Amino acid sequence: xxxxxxxxxxxxxxxxxxxxxxxxxxxxxxxxxxxxxxxxxxxxxxxxxxxxxxxxxxxxxxxxxxxxxxxxxxxxxxxxxxxxxxxxxxxxxxxxxxxxxxxxxxxxxxxxxxxxxxxxxxxxxxxxxxxxxxxxxxxxxxxxxxxxxxxxxxxxxxx
Amino acid sequence: xxxxxxxxxxxxxxxxxxxxxxxxxxxxxxxxxxxxxxxxxxxxxxxxxxxxxxxxxxxxxxxxxxxxxxxxxxxxxxxxxxxxxxxxxxxxxxxxxxxxxxxxxxxxxxxxxxxxxxxxxxxxxxxxxxxxxxxxxxxxxxxxxxxxxxxxxxxxxxxxxxxxxxxxxxxxxxxxxxxxxxxxxxxxxxxxxxxxxxxxxxxxxxxxxxxxxxxxxxxxxxxxxxxxxxxxxxxxxxxxxxxxxxxxxxxxxxxxxxxxxxxxxxxxxxxxxxxxxxxxxxxxxxxxxxxxxxxxxxxxxxxxxxxxxxxxxxxxxxxxxxxxxxxxxxxxxxxxxxxxxxxxxxxxxxxxxxxxxxxxxxxxxxxxxxxxxxxxxxxxxxxxxxxxxxxxxxxxxxxxxxxxxxxxxxxxxxxxxxxxxxxxxxxxxxxxxxxxxxxxxxxxxxxxxxxxxxxxxxxxxxxxxxxxxxxxxxxxxxxxxxxxxxxxxxxxxxxxxxxxxxxxxxxxxxxxxxxxxxxxxxxxxxxxxxxxxxxxxxxxxxxxxxxxxxxxxxxxxxx
Numbered sequence: 001x002x003x004x005x006x007x008x009x010x011x012x013x014x015x016x017x018x019x020x021x022x023x024x025x026x027x028x029x030x031x032x033x034x035x036x037x038x039x040x041x042x043x044x045x046x047x048x049x050x051x052x053x054x055x056x057x058x059x060x061x062x063x064x065x066x067x068x069x070x071x072x073x074x075x076x077x078x079x080x081x082x083x084x085x086x087x088x089x090x091x092x093x094x095x096x097x098x099x100x101x102x103x104x105x106x107x108x109x110x111x112x113x114x115x116x117x118x119x120x121x122x123x124x125x126x127x128x129x130x131x132x133x134x135x136x137x138x139x140x141x142x143x144x145x146x147x148x149x150x151x152x153x154x155x156x157x158x159x
Numbered sequence: 160x161x162x163x164x165x166x167x168x169x170x171x172x173x174x175x176x177x178x179x180x181x182x183x184x185x186x187x188x189x190x191x192x193x194x195x196x197x198x199x200x201x202x203x204x205x206x207x208x209x210x211x212x213x214x215x216x217x218x219x220x221x222x223x224x225x226x227x228x229x230x231x232x233x234x235x236x237x238x239x240x241x242x243x244x245x246x247x248x249x250x251x252x253x254x255x256x257x258x259x260x261x262x263x264x265x266x267x268x269x270x271x272x273x274x275x276x277x278x279x280x281x282x283x284x285x286x287x288x289x290x291x292x293x294x295x296x297x298x299x300x301x302x303x304x305x306x307x308x309x310x311x312x313x314x315x316x317x318x319x320x321x322x323x324x325x326x327x328x329x330x331x332x333x334x335x336x337x338x339x340x341x342x343x344x345x346x347x348x349x350x351x352x353x354x355x356x357x358x359x360x361x362x363x364x365x366x367x368x369x370x371x372x373x374x375x376x377x378x379x380x381x382x383x384x385x386x387x388x389x390x391x392x393x394x395x396x397x398x399x400x401x402x403x404x405x406x407x408x409x410x411x412x413x414x415x416x417x418x419x420x421x422x423x424x425x426x427x428x429x430x431x432x433x434x435x436x437x438x439x440x441x442x443x444x445x446x447x448x449x450x451x452x453x454x455x456x457x458x459x460x461x462x463x464x465x466x467x468x469x470x471x472x473x474x475x476x477x478x479x480x481x482x483x484x485x486x487x488x489x490x491x492x493x494x495x496x497x498x499x500x501x502x503x504x505x506x507x508x509x510x511x512x513x514x515x516x517x518x519x520x521x522x523x524x525x526x527x528x529x530x531x532x533x534x535x536x537x538x539x540x541x542x543x544x545x546x547x548x549x550x551x552x553x554x555x556x557x558x559x560x561x562x563x564x565x566x567x568x569x570x571x572x573x574x575x576x577x578x579x580x581x582x583x584x585x586x587x588x589x590x591x592x593x594x595x596x597x598x599x600x601x602x603x604x605x606x607x608x609x610x611x612x613x614x615x616x617x618x619x620x621x622x623x624x625x626x627x628x629x630x631x632x633x634x635x636x637x638x639x640x641x642x643x644x645x646x647x648x649x650x651x652x653x654x655x656x657x658x659x660x661x662x663x664x665x666x667x668x669x670x671x672x673x674x675x676x677x678x679x680x681x682x683x684x685x686x687x688x689x690x691x692x693x694x695x696x697x698x699x700x701x702x703x704x705x706x707x708x709x710x711x712x713x714x715x716x717x718x
Contacts (some may be wrong), residue, residue: 010217011217012202012218013215014215035420036285040372041371042217042371046264046268046353046370047260047264047356047360048360048371049353049357050353050354050357050360056270077308100171102316103350103353106312106313106316107350107352107353108312126202127202128200128202144423
C-alpha cells in the first residue's frame with residue numbers, strides 16, 4: 001500500500017501556493033515511513049497523472065473557489081470527483097482533476113481512495129509567503145492528516 | 160452578427176479569453192485577452208541572480224523547466240559565462256524530453272478531442288480498427304484485443320452516465336469527420352499516451368534530480384555529474400535506464416503520435432486553409448553544441464510575410480539585431496502608457512480598464528520584433544531550420560507534406576501548426592538519444608567538467624536567456640546590479656502569440672488566425688477552439704462560453 005500526499009499550487013502567488021507550503025511544512029515537522037510519499041506537484045495537472053496512479057490512497061491539498069470564508073478548508077472524497085459533485089470552478093489547478101481521474105479509471109489505475117482538502121484563499125497577490133490566516137492553518141491540517149496516516153498503521157514521527 | 164466570448168475564468172497558466180464576431184458563419188473580428196495580471200516578475204527584484212531560475216520555474220505550471228533554462232542562460236549571458244559540453248548535453252536532453260512530453264500531452268489530451276469524437280468510437284469494429292492502425296504503423300500496441308478492451312471499458316463508462324465527467328468535446332458536431340474506427344484508435348492512444356508522457360517526465364527527474372521542478376542547474380553548468388562507477392551520480396545503470404526510457408518515448412512518438420497526426424491531417428485537409436494569421440515568424444537557435452552558445456543543431460531565423468526561403472538565419476544567442484529589436488507595446492494592454500519598451504527597460508505598472516474593444520483589453524503585452532507582430536512555435540522553428548539547411552528537418556518536413564498531399568506553404572495554418580508540432584516531437588525524440596550518446600562519448604574522452612564556478616561580480620550587467628521552447632521562443636531579460644536583480648522580464652511564447660493589437664492596431668497571431676474561420680454553430684464554436692488550440696496555448700483549463708449579456712450558454716471543458 002502506498003499513500004501520496006500531493007500539494008498543488010503556485011508558490012509565487014501567496015495563498016495560491018498553500019498545497020506546496022503544506023508539503024514543506026510536513027517535511028520540516030514530521031518524519032514519514034516508507035510507503036508515504038510527499039509530492040510538490042506545483043500546478044501541473046495531467047502531466048502528473050502517473051503520480052496519482054501509483055498510489056492506493058491520495059491526499060490532495062489545493063486551493064478551491066467555493067462559498068465560505070478565507071481559511072475554510074473543505075474535504076471531498078473520491079465519489080465527489082467520480083460523480084461530478086464538485087463545483088466546476090473548484091480550483092485553478094483543477095486542470096480537470098475529475099477528467100484525470102476518469103482517465104485513470106478508464107485505464108484501470110485509479111487510486112482506491114482520494115481525499116481532497118481544499119482551502120479558500122485570502123490573497124492571490126504576488127509573493128512567496130502565505131497570508132497569516134492560511135499560515136495558521138498548516139499545523140491543524142498537518143495534525144489531521146498525520147492522525148489519519150497513523151490510524152492507517154503508518155509510523156509517523158514528530159520531529 | 161453574433162458575438163461569442165470564450166472565457167476560462169480561473170486559471171493560473173492560461174486565463175485566456177477569446178472574443179469573436181461571426182457574420183454569415185465566418186469570423187470577421189477577433190480579440191485575444193489574457194485575464195490575469197502576470198506580475199510575478201517583480202518577486203525577483205532584489206534577489207540574488209543565481210537563485211532566479213528557482214523562482215522562474217514556478218512562473219508557469221506546465222512548462223517549468225523551460226523557464227529554469229531561460230533564466231539561467233540570462234545570467235550566463237550577462238556575465239559571459241561558458242557552459243561545459245557535458246552540461247550542454249544534459250540540458251539538451253532535459254529540453255528535448257520536456258518537448259516530447261509537452262507535445263504528446265498537447266496532441267492527445269489538449270487538442271485531439273477537437274477532432275476525435277469519443278462517442279462515435281463506440282460504433283467502431285475493433286477488428287477493422289486494428290487493421291487500420293496496423294496499416295499505418297507497426298507499433299506493438301495496436302491489437303484487436305487492445306481496441307476491444309478500450310471500447311468495452313468506454314461503453315461501461317458511457318452506460319453509467321459518467322462520460323459527462325470528462326466530456327469536453329462536441330460529440331456529434333457536424334464538423335467531426337473521422338470514421339468510428341479512427342475515433343476508437345485515437346481514443347485508445349489517448350489513454351496510452353499517459354504512459355509515455357510519464358517516461359519523458361522520468362528522464363527529467365533522473366537528469367534534473369526532481370520532476371516537475373528540476374534541481375540541477377547552476378550558473379555556468381549543471382550540478383549533475385556522470386561517473387560510470389559511482390552510485391551517487393549518473394552511473395552506468397542510470398544511463399541504461401535513460402536510454403530505455405528515451406527509446407520507448409521515441410517509439411511512441413514516431414509510431415503512434417506522428418502517424419495519428421498524419422491520419423487526422425489527411426482526414427481534415429481543409430484545415431490547412433484556415434488559421435493562417437500572422438506569417439512573420441521568429442525562432443531562436445536551440446540545442447547548443449559548444450560551450451559559448453555559438454554553435455547549434457537547429458538554427459533560428461526571422462521570416463517575413465511567409466517567405467521561408469528568404470529567412471534571415473539566426474545562428475547564435477548573441478545576435479545583436481534580435482536582442483535590440485524586441486519591444487513590448489501596451490497601447491491595448493492594461494498597463495500604464497502607450498509606449499513600446501525594450502524588456503531590459505520593461506515596466507509592469509497595471510492600469511485596469513474594462514474590456515474595451517477599441518481600447519485596452521488584455522493583461523498580455525504586445526511584443527513586436529522590429530515593430531512587427533510575429534508568430535512563434537514549432538512552425539517557426541521548422542521553417543527556420545528548413546531555410547537554414549538542416550537536412551534532418553528538411554527531409555522530415557518534405558516527407559510529411561508528401562504523405563498528407565500538401566505543400567510546405569500549407570503549413571501556415573491551423574492544421575499546419577498541429578502537424579509541425581508532431582514533426583518537432585519526432586525530431587526531439589531523436590535528439591534526446593543523440594545527446595545521450597554525445598554525453599557518454601565526451602565523458603569517456605575524460606571530460607569531467609560539469610560547471611564553470613561563477614561568482615556574481617559587483618557592477619551592472621544585462622543579459623538575455625533565449626530558449627526555443629515547445630511553444631516557441633522564450634526569453635528572460637535580466638539586469639543585475641551589485642549582485643542583486645534590478646529588473647527582470649520574461650517574454651514568453653504565449654505572449655507573442657496571444658498578443659493583443661499594438662499601437663498601430665495590428666492584431667496578434669491568435670486574433671489574426673481566427674479571421675475567416677468558419678463557425679457552423681455559434682453555440683458550439685468548435686472551429687474557434689480548433690484554431691486556438693493549434694497554438695498550444697497554456698490554457699489547460701475549463702472554458703466557459705458566455706454571450707455578451709453574461710449568460711452562460713455552453714460549458715466547454717478544454718482538457
